[in-house]
Amino acid sequence: MALNTHWISIIYTDQFVHPMRSEQQTFGRKCREAEDIIKWVAGKYGAEAAFACSFGAEDMVLLDIIERVTEGGNTISAFTIDTGRLHPETYELMQLAANRYRQKIDIYFPESSGVEAMVSRFGINLFYTSVEKRKMCCRVRKVEPLKRALRGKKAWITGLRREQSQERADVVPVSQDRSSNLVKVCPLAEWTDDDVWSYITRHRVPFNPLHLSGFVSIGCQPCTRAVKPGEGSRSGRWWWEEGEKECGIHTSRL
Ligand code: SF4
Numbered sequence: 001m002a003l004n005t006h007w008i009s010i011i012y013t014d015q016f017v018h019p020m021r022s023e024q025q026t027f028g029r030k031c032r033e034a035e036d037i038i039k040w041v042a043g044k045y046g047a048e049a050a051f052a053c054s055f056g057a058e059d060m061v062l063l064d065i066i067e068r069v070t071e072g073g074n075t076i077s078a079f080t081i082d083t084g085r086l087h088p089e090t091y092e093l094m095q096l097a098a099n100r101y102r103q104k105i106d107i108y109f110p111e112s113s114g115v116e117a118m119v120s121r122f123g124i125n126l127f128y129t130s131v132e133k134r135k136m137c138c139r140v141r142k143v144e145p146l147k148r149a150l151r152g153k154k155a156w157i158t159g160l161r162r163e164q165s166q167e168r169a170d171v172v173p174v175s176q177d178r179s180s181n182l183v184k185v186c187p188l189a190e191w192t193d194d195d196v197w198s199y200i201t202r203h204r205v206p207f208n209p210l211h212l213s214g215f216v217s218i219g220c221q222p223c224t225r226a227v228k229p230g231e232g233s234r235s236g237r238w239w240w241e242e243g244e245k246e247c248g249i250h251t252s253r254l
Contacts, residue, residue, distance in 0.1 A: 058159030
């Protein structure tokens, strides 16, 4: 028996949709929107759009989406920053991603003269001694290479999500970023943790095994640790500090 339009409208009214189906529809919509945003940015900016890949779970999702919707054609540019202090697992994932995906990811290193001067004056683990020294290290090892990587670009694609922290609660999918003067593109702005891990599972995306040991947000090895259930997703970053958990990449004037 064919369904009449009355029943069709009831079945597709939100309140009658089974919760599981509703979640799947929402997840499907978010995936399509993220794909559309990437297609749009690739079409509008091409290689003048740069995807900043940290190899965290969100960025692995974005890498996979970029590979699928741009057919791995390196339509946009992509880069990562090797601070010199990353976890061994992150380096292994970098190589795994290079083997699996056709999208080329350029690696930017900090200026050696800046690192040498900083370490010679303040020591190799200066970040533990004060917030100012920690921010100095982030500036030298992350923000300076980021500036070079974004030079000449018009759009900056990142895996920021609102759910990640209080500081990121206002993230929107596309905005004009005042600190960098670039169009900032955050296709996963609305995604939840569950969305990220659903995508990774469904598409068999490689991910950093540290996520399985309680590491949620993975940065440099000396500055990141696992978090306990219920702790904020960025509380494992610079755990010895109180307050804002940002390295300056998304908050400094670039
Ligand atoms: S996260 Fe730690 S090691 Fe990495 S750049 Fe910042 S202070 Fe330095």
